[in-house]
Ligand SMILES: CCCCC/C=C/C(=O)SCCNC(=O)CCNC(=O)[C@H](O)C(C)(C)COP(=O)(O)OP(=O)(O)OC[C@H]1O[C@@H](n2cnc3c(N)ncnc32)[C@H](O)[C@@H]1OP(=O)(O)O
């Protein structure tokens with residue numbers, strides 16, 4: 562496995578004056594996105610369920626560039642209120658729907674409750690948060706970035722619930738890209754490959770992790786969270802002004818094959 566360091570290419574000040582909302586800002590990809598957006602001049606409001614991790618993200622950015630709300634994105638009334646409060650106080654030029662995840666299980670082992678839990682987290686919350694953000698995004702001609710998964714268009718073993726949810730998000734992204742284009746709002750999906758966050762290490766064994774990169778990723782490298790962050794920032798920048806309805810897979814070729822989706826070990 563070859564790990565690469567994250568790369569920064571955007572100029573300081575690229576996102577001056579932008580107000581962003583990032584779900585799952587307390588760890589992993591969401592933390593990297595928050596830090597990079599703030600470095601580039603944005604104000605970021607983070608959402609997550611744990612105050613300690615959200616606060617720790619704040620220690621990595623300049624004071625005044627970040628605040629947070631402790632909230633479960635599956636609590637639709639509460640999270641819609643957070644979106645509205647953020648929009649009223651700061652405006653909203655960028656929404657990053659990043660909070661998400663799943664447990665790995667073969668379809669036969671996913672109960673109705675397990676299905677509902679993963680769909681609620683990865684699809685239903687995204688719809689309601691994005692809908693709550695609509696008036697503020699329309700006022701700013703803003704952008705939405707939905708963090709998806711590499712291989713979402715092909716399926717993924719052990720991930721029937723999550724892939725179904727992310728495919729739903731892709732359909733939602735493209736539909737809203739059409740419905741809201743006239744208001745200047747852009748929506749895109751990013752599909753990271755293997756990002757070596759604590760969350761992934763907690764869910765997958767060392768054996769699976771090694772195989773995800775060495776066997777299932779043609780470029781044999783994990784995706785640095787900083788690279789995902791740079792792409793989010795690019796999409797929010799003026800250079801991304803004509804990009805909408807896209808699925809951008811930042812995965813070292815994992816979606817081309819053999820792909821992350823072909824590892825039966827993932828659910829053993
Ligand atoms: C092949 C590799 C591809 C790599 C790409 C992907 C990478 C990542 O996404 S990295 C991030 C990984 N980390 C996570 O995804 C962790 C996040 N997961 C969670 O937070 C939870 O698992 C959850 C949100 C998906 C579920 O949380 P919650 O609703 O709190 O769960 P409950 O304990 O209340 O259970 C609800 C329901 O789900 C069933 N269930 C839970 N775990 C499993 C399991 N391992 N196998 C089967 N079923 C499970 C649980 O039994 C409940 O069902 P019912 O009892 O029938 O109601």
Ligand SMILES: NC(=O)C1=CN([C@@H]2O[C@H](COP(=O)(O)OP(=O)(O)OC[C@H]3O[C@@H](n4cnc5c(N)ncnc54)[C@H](OP(=O)(O)O)[C@@H]3O)[C@@H](O)[C@H]2O)C=CC1
Nearest residue numbers: 585588589590609610611633634660661662755756758760
């Ligand atoms: N790591 C990887 O290899 C890949 C990850 N992804 C996706 O990228 C996203 C981020 O993953 P990653 O950074 O690895 O994982 P993390 O678990 O580190 O990040 C998920 C974040 O979302 C928050 N979160 C989870 N559930 C909720 C909830 N119900 N309400 C509010 N916040 C919530 C968590 O905070 P808290 O627990 O405090 O609520 C956490 O900060 C996920 O959607 C994941 O599926 C996609 C491809 C690959």
